[in-house]
Amino acid sequence: MTAVLTLVEHGDGRADRLSLEALAFADRLAGSRGAEVHAALVGPGAAEAAGGLGGLGVATAHVIDDDRLDAYAPAAWAAGLIDLIAAEPFAAVVAPGSERGTEVLAHVAARTGGAMAANVVDVQTGERWKVTRQRWAGSLLEEAWLDGTPRLMTVAAHAVAALEPAPDATAPTIASRTPTLTDEDLRVRVTGHVAAATDRVSLTDAKVVVGGGRGIGSPEGFAMLEDLAALLGGAVGVSRVATSLGWRPHADQIGQTGARIAPDLYIACGISGAIQHIVGCKAAKRILVINTDPDAPIFGRAAYAVIGDVHAVVPAIAAEIRRVRGS
Amino acid sequence: MRILACIKRVPATGGRITLTADERDIDTRFLGFAVSPHEECAVEEAVRLAEAHGGETAVLTLGPDAAADQLRDALAIGVDRAILLETDGSDWDPGATASAIADAIRSLEAADGPFDLILFGNESADSGGYQVGIRVAVALGRPVVTGAKALEVGDGRVTARRQAAGGWEVLEAPLPAVVSVREGINLPRYPSVPGRLRARKKEIERIVPERRSLGPELIRLVVPEEVTASAEILGTGPEAAPRVVEVMRELGIL
Numbered sequence: 001m002t003a004v005l006t007l008v009e010h011g012d013g014r015a016d017r018l019s020l021e022a023l024a025f026a027d028r029l030a031g032s033r034g035a036e037v038h039a040a041l042v043g044p045g046a047a048e049a050a051g052g053l054g055g056l057g058v059a060t061a062h063v064i065d066d067d068r069l070d071a072y073a074p075a076a077w078a079a080g081l082i083d084l085i086a087a088e089p090f091a092a093v094v095a096p097g098s099e100r101g102t103e104v105l106a107h108v109a110a111r112t113g114g115a116m117a118a119n120v121v122d123v124q125t126g127e128r129w130k131v132t133r134q135r136w137a138g139s140l141l142e143e144a145w146l147d148g149t150p151r152l153m154t155v156a157a158h159a160v161a162a163l164e165p166a167p168d169a170t171a172p173t174i175a176s177r178t179p180t181l182t183d184e185d186l187r188v189r190v191t192g193h194v195a196a197a198t199d200r201v202s203l204t205d206a207k208v209v210v211g212g213g214r215g216i217g218s219p220e221g222f223a224m225l226e227d228l229a230a231l232l233g234g235a236v237g238v239s240r241v242a243t244s245l246g247w248r249p250h251a252d253q254i255g256q257t258g259a260r261i262a263p264d265l266y267i268a269c270g271i272s273g274a275i276q277h278i279v280g281c282k283a284a285k286r287i288l289v290i291n292t293d294p295d296a297p298i299f300g301r302a303a304y305a306v307i308g309d310v311h312a313v314v315p316a317i318a319a320e321i322r323r324v325r326g327s
Numbered sequence: 328m329r330i331l332a333c334i335k336r337v338p339a340t341g342g343r344i345t346l347t348a349d350e351r352d353i354d355t356r357f358l359g360f361a362v363s364p365h366e367e368c369a370v371e372e373a374v375r376l377a378e379a380h381g382g383e384t385a386v387l388t389l390g391p392d393a394a395a396d397q398l399r400d401a402l403a404i405g406v407d408r409a410i411l412l413e414t415d416g417s418d419w420d421p422g423a424t425a426s427a428i429a430d431a432i433r434s435l436e437a438a439d440g441p442f443d444l445i446l447f448g449n450e451s452a453d454s455g456g457y458q459v460g461i462r463v464a465v466a467l468g469r470p471v472v473t474g475a476k477a478l479e480v481g482d483g484r485v486t487a488r489r490q491a492a493g494g495w496e497v498l499e500a501p502l503p504a505v506v507s508v509r510e511g512i513n514l515p516r517y518p519s520v521p522g523r524l525r526a527r528k529k530e531i532e533r534i535v536p537e538r539r540s541l542g543p544e545l546i547r548l549v550v551p552e553e554v555t556a557s558a559e560i561l562g563t564g565p566e567a568a569p570r571v572v573e574v575m576r577e578l579g580i581l
Contacts (some may be wrong), residue, residue, distance in 0.1 A: 038450075040569055048449065072496070074471075074473075075470075075471075078447065099473070099489070099490075099491075100473050102457045103457075103461070103473050103474070105460055106457060106458035106462070107465065109422075109458060109462070110425075110458065110461050110462040110466070113541075115420070115422060115543055116421070116456060116458055116543075117543045118450075119455060130546065133543070135382075135453060135454050135548070136340065136344070136452065136453060137455065138551070139340075139551070140344050140548055140549070140551070141548065141549040141551055142543075142545060142546075142547075142548055143547050144356060144542070144543035144546055144548040145542065145544040145546060146544075147542055147543060147544075175555050184468075184577070187470040187500055187501060188471065188472055188499070188500045188504075189498065189499070190496045190498055191497050191499050192496070192497040193495065193496050193497065194494050194496075194497065195493060195494040195495075196494035196497040197456070198491060200338065207580070218480070232575075240364075243511075247513055250511030250514075251509060251511065253510075256452065257365065257509070258509075258510075262578060263576070264578065265578060265580055266578075274341040275340060275343070275344070276340075276341070276452075277339065277341065280494070287556075288561075297342060297343075299558050300553070300555040300556065301484045301555070303556055303559065304558055304559050304561050305560050306560075306561050306563070306567040307557070307560065307562075307563045307564075308563055308567065310566070312565045313563075313564065313565055313567065313568070316565030316566075316568035317568045317572065320568040320569055320572045321581065324572055
């Protein structure tokens with residue numbers, strides 16, 4: 001059986017979280033077929049990160065090395081993978097379902113003329129491979145045949161748990177390659193970075209998120225949510241309607257076309273709970289709903305609920321927090 | 328400058344999705360349709376760039392006859408021409424979609440000159456294949472930037488910003504180029520009534536595309552099991568506040 005190749009993204013000399021998930025996915029896939037897992041790493045720090053893959057089931061780590069790969073260039077990364085695929089047979093190439101993993105694999109698919117399945121959650125191998133993949137950001141699943149030599153797929157974020165390194169870790173064999181890059185491969189590359197403003201808690205990191213939707217009624221209505229979020233050390237998020245109406249900036253949006261949050265508590269205020277919003281907040285440990293309509297779909301996702309008008313309930317909760325804190 | 332925006336018609340779902348009897352499609356009998364969100368922003372961006380730099384805009388989609396509605400939405404906010412690659416409405420895989428779009432672009436460019444910029448949505452809301460824009464770019468031999476949330480054009484280059492760990496990364500490409508955008512790059516305008524009337528009178532150019540399927544090959548769709556919770560009602564109205572705060576304490580949030 002030929003091996004499964006996994007694209008591993010890394011920073012500070014370590015594989016990142018979605019790549020560890022992709023390795024776990026590849027490990028399961030290869031294990032079911034008695035095959036090896038190989039890793040491919042590109043860019044500065046790749047050799048160090050490859051050395052750190054011991055105990056993660058990786059037999060060989062291919063370090064794709066070239067001075068011109070120092071700045072991220074999607075087509076050049078793809079050229080590096082294509083060069084490797086041409087040199088060694090692989091049953092499948094698995095990439096993390098990240099911005100870069102998805103983009104690089106799509107370039108590989110386009111240039112090799114192969115099919116690609118994005119956001120796969122499960123594979124059944126056999127004469128033909130049957131993949132289960134996400135549509136509608138996971139609100140719907142698709143079963144499909146995925147053919148190709150190799151088969152190309154990205155792994156949906158959080159579809160599998162990241163691998164924990166085994167204690168008897170032996171480092172993988174490191175194999176270095178220098179691909180032949182053309183000027184065309186380097187036409188698009190990262191030419192700079194801009195740091196985000198860090199004066200507030202980011203939605204994706206917040207332990208508490210206070211969300212508002214159509215029921216807030218106006219841009220001014222969000223002041224009470226800001227107040228509650230500040231009391232709880234959390235962040236304010238919104239449903240798509242609040243950004244489409246221009247009430248709040250798009251950066252605040254939770255959902256399919258916005259942020260995916262995973263707080264300990266998500267307080268959803270005046271939000272009905274369309275599936276596009278649910279996919280953005282379903283990783284919250286608990287959801288507290290404040291809504292006048294007890295039939296709103298979001299109640300089906302909630303641990304706690306208050307039936308009532310957000311304009312009365314939210315300020316009352318803020319006042320109660322202040323009271324118990326004695327201020 | 329000449330700009331083309333490629334869009335997709337998608338069902339306007341919101342509640343639980345139901346499937347057709349053959350499980351190969353969403354049951355859309357009771358649903359409306361819309362332009363997929365990222366692509367709605369691609370259309371707006373095309374119009375803004377043409378307003379700022381001058382030039383012509385076009386919108387293109389692959390879909391059934393009814394997708395003319397979504398093309399007219401684009402015409403209504405100021406896009407100059409619309410092209411429909413007309414299908415029977417069945418699900419085309421990303422490779423087939425991309426090769427049909429690339430064919431169409433080649434013939435449009437042969438007649439009227441090259442597009443400086445071809446815009447896509449980063450991924451469609453429904454099938455979410457994340458690859459059509461890249462495949463079209465590779466087929467045409469053009470550079471492609473994905474995930475753009477800000478765009479600038481000048482000096483024969485396009486500069487895009489996209490979200491990355493800790494902030495933004497900046498990517499550049501020489502024109503002509505392909506860029507896929509994400510919602511948030513702009514706030515799409517609403518069409519005016521005169522805009523809608525103008526759009527209704529415009530002719531939609533139609534092309535019959537060739538279907539070259541590549542895969543993945545759809546077997547069936549599955550609605551995932553819903554994990555429904557039974558929410559504990561903490562109270563009604565502002566009187567619920569003390570109980571809410573008690574729960575926050577139990578959860579260790581206060």
